[in-house]
Amino acid sequence: MAESKSENVVWHHTSVNRDARIRVSGQKSAVLWFTGLSGSGKSTIANALELRLNQAGKLSYLLDGDNVRHGLCSDLGFSETERKENNRRVSHVAKLLWDANVMTLVSFISPFKQERDISRGLIGHDFLEVFVDTPFEICETRDPKGLYVKARKGEISQFTGISSPYEPPDHPEITLYTDKESVDESVERIVALLIERGYL
Ligand SMILES: Nc1ncnc2c1ncn2[C@@H]1O[C@H](COP(=O)(O)OP(=O)(O)O)[C@@H](O)[C@H]1O
Ligand SMILES: [Mg+2]
Numbered sequence: 001m002a003e004s005k006s007e008n009v010v011w012h013h014t015s016v017n018r019d020a021r022i023r024v025s026g027q028k029s030a031v032l033w034f035t036g037l038s039g040s041g042k043s044t045i046a047n048a049l050e051l052r053l054n055q056a057g058k059l060s061y062l063l064d065g066d067n068v069r070h071g072l073c074s075d076l077g078f079s080e081t082e083r084k085e086n087n088r089r090v091s092h093v094a095k096l097l098w099d100a101n102v103m104t105l106v107s108f109i110s111p112f113k114q115e116r117d118i119s120r121g122l123i124g125h126d127f128l129e130v131f132v133d134t135p136f137e138i139c140e141t142r143d144p145k146g147l148y149v150k151a152r153k154g155e156i157s158q159f160t161g162i163s164s165p166y167e168p169p170d171h172p173e174i175t176l177y178t179d180k181e182s183v184d185e186s187v188e189r190i191v192a193l194l195i196e197r198g199y200l
Helices: 019-023 040-054 080-099 113-127 136-142 146-152 183-196
Strands: 030-037 060-064 105-106 128-132 175-176
Touching: 030 040, 030 080, 030 113, 040 060, 040 105, 040 128, 040 183, 060 080, 080 113, 113 128, 113 183, 146 183
Parallel strands: 030 105, 030 128, 060 105, 128 175
Antiparallel strands: none
């Protein structure tokens, strides 16, 4: 699915690049890539972080997995091939937003290490992997969307953590422990990382 069919299409160089956008905007974009099990807290924390960034006067955009699957990726299911294609599309959209110099937050399970590494390779050193490391049992107890109950009953196939694998990152830029810290504490730790790396 991912190979290029555009051999006769030549990249058109544009005069305004990200550096030029940085100069006129007073901000510098990063891609914050949240990964973790369903119910780990990705959407909750990403949403709270985006609000914080907005209050700090930063232009931002949150690409949430569930929302993306309503439009851009509505044709995709949850097989390994389709999850990879989902990851590929989201990474390219994230790269466009990053290039537009928008603070970009991505929150979807993104269970495969190799696919996340491809996203990292595409975006480069502004890619910050945020591992929402919530134990499986806690995610299952929270079950904010009732999906674990359905997956246990066999009503959902290929459910991450039950019938489909989750591969944790080896070297995330930050790991959040939502069983031990509040949403606000997680947000503050990400803000501290953004300050340390020169994005805020
Ligand atoms: N410290 C915490 N950080 C994030 N979410 C938490 C925390 N404690 C409890 N929760 C709850 O866990 C659930 C996480 O759901 P959600 O953000 O939709 O997960 P995901 O997007 O990873 O599937 C929410 O109901 C949220 O209120
Ligand atoms: Mg979510």
